[in-house]
Amino acid sequence: MINKKMKDTFSSSASEKAPEIAQDKAAKGVDQSQAQEESELTANDEQTDLSDAQNSLASEQEKLNKKEMKKKAIADYCKKTDESFKKFRWGKSGCENYHWNFVRTSVKGDPLVWKTYGTKAPEGETTETTLIMCGVHGDEITPIKFCYDVLEYLEEVTKGKLKDPHTGKIASLDGKRVIVAPLVNPDSYFKKRPTRTNARGVDVNRNFPTKDFKKSAMKSWVNRYGKDKRRYPGVKAMSEPETVFQVNLIYRYQPNKIISVHAPLTMLDYDGPASEHMGGFVGSRANQLLIRMSEQAKGYRIKNYPFFTGSLGNYAGNERNIPTFTLELPSSNPAKSQAYWLLFKDSIHSAVMHEIKGEGFVALDREDTTYKDTRSN
Numbered sequence: 001m002i003n004k005k006m007k008d009t010f011s012s013s014a015s016e017k018a019p020e021i022a023q024d025k026a027a028k029g030v031d032q033s034q035a036q037e038e039s040e041l042t043a044n045d046e047q048t049d050l051s052d053a054q055n056s057l058a059s060e061q062e063k064l065n066k067k068e069m070k071k072k073a074i075a076d077y078c079k080k081t082d083e084s085f086k087k088f089r090w091g092k093s094g095c096e097n098y099h100w101n102f103v104r105t106s107v108k109g110d111p112l113v114w115k116t117y118g119t120k121a122p123e124g125e126t127t128e129t130t131l132i133m134c135g136v137h138g139d140e141i142t143p144i145k146f147c148y149d150v151l152e153y154l155e156e157v158t159k160g161k162l163k164d165p166h167t168g169k170i171a172s173l174d175g176k177r178v179i180v181a182p183l184v185n186p187d188s189y190f191k192k193r194p195t196r197t198n199a200r201g202v203d204v205n206r207n208f209p210t211k212d213f214k215k216s217a218m219k220s221w222v223n224r225y226g227k228d229k230r231r232y233p234g235v236k237a238m239s240e241p242e243t244v245f246q247v248n249l250i251y252r253y254q255p256n257k258i259i260s261v262h263a264p265l266t267m268l269d270y271d272g273p274a275s276e277h278m279g280g281f282v283g284s285r286a287n288q289l290l291i292r293m294s295e296q297a298k299g300y301r302i303k304n305y306p307f308f309t310g311s312l313g314n315y316a317g318n319e320r321n322i323p324t325f326t327l328e329l330p331s332s333n334p335a336k337s338q339a340y341w342l343l344f345k346d347s348i349h350s351a352v353m354h355e356i357k358g359e360g361f362v363a364l365d366r367e368d369t370t371y372k373d374t375r376s377n
């Protein structure tokens with residue numbers, strides 16, 4: 001039998017306890033190392049020893065139960081994922097074949113899953129870490145399939161089955177780490193009619209704890225968006241588990257770059273250190289990748305879209321100098337998913353292989369490597 005404590009661990013109300021801690025500290029401007037410790041704490045809370053010394057047997061039982069609960073949560077989640085894939089005529093998702101990580105759940109209790117690939121670089125060398133997230137807005141359908149295509153691609157690379165389109169050599173993830181969170185906002189995606197906002201009506205991409213949140217979030221929601229319900233930031237930064245999930249992935253893995261996939265604005269947007277003189281080395285490398293990704297996708301439009309109070313681009317790119325690329329696919333039409341993946345497959349490959357700080361970077365197609373800022377269009 002599952003006792004109450006066990007149930008609480010998996011109910012959404014329990015999963016919100018950790019966010020509250022993270023939220024308050026983030027609001028006070030907690031430094032990174034502290035925040036990392038705390039994220040390790042929350043990230044490992046599935047492993048937390050619930051027992052005391054006198055009760056280790058009961059504790060073993062609880063651990064077993066917890067494992068079973070997690071297994072069931074994943075099985076249910078994958079079943080729903082497969083149903084949605086069927087609905088959109090995408091074939092099988094393969095969800096149940098992946099070994100997912102998950103710590104917290106969505107507002108409605110679905111696991112917020114991620115998967116990691118690659119191997120760490122040897123001591124003293126930089127591990128290039130790329131975080132890829134999809135499905136932040138549940139009504140943007142194509143990005144979710146896109147992330148499952150990314151997962152399949154990474155499986156191929158891991159098995160040594162993929163040739164680098166440029167060098168012709170077998171691609172490898174040695175010294176690279178890739179983290180994929182294919183569905184950040186399951187509650188809104190799994191609805192009969194998917195919505196942008198999460199189960200509590202919050203736009204998860206306006207709920208990040210940016211410095212201006214307290215001052216501007218509500219104000220800009222009223223003045224800039226005319227109280228548009230689709231862009232409601234929430235009463236407090238990080239009030240939503242789907243936001244905490246993303247923030248903790250950033251603290252836990254310290255990515256060198258982030259790729260967030262949306263639709264349908266048909267552009268590639270970059271937030272982070274500026275190119276050339278202003279941005280120094282990281283900025284140059286990031287902008288080089290930006291151009292490369294566009295070149296490999298038939299000259300996909302690069303646009304300098306503004307960032308917003310509470311958005312990922314502001315939080316990670318602007319405030320933390322983590323190069324953050326927002327790939328806006330051309331539409332949410334599920335029938336187009338295959339075409340989008342084919343269009344961007346090489347761009348994603350470049351994004352994974354391109355090192356922002358290390359030695360290995362993907363060269364531009366053309367001779368000119370001055371990384372001119374072409375973002376003014």
Ligand SMILES: [Zn+2]
Pocket residue numbers: 136137140262263
């Ligand atoms: Zn979006």
